[in-house]
Amino acid sequence: MKLFASKKAFVTDWGDLFKGLLVGFIAGAVLVYLGAKGVINLPFL
Numbered sequence: 437m438k439l440f441a442s443k444k445a446f447v448t449d450w451g452d453l454f455k456g457l458l459v460g461f462i463a464g465a466v467l468v469y470l471g472a473k474g475v476i477n478l479p480f481l
Contacts, residue, residue: 470476
């Protein structure tokens, strides 16, 4: 799977781009939340 195979396909596929960003944001928020609560040990918090 080539991410930047063609710019046109990349730009027209906003749905997948948004889903990817949303999933990444939620995963990051969960990691930060767990780190803040002390459930998992994160070195950068």
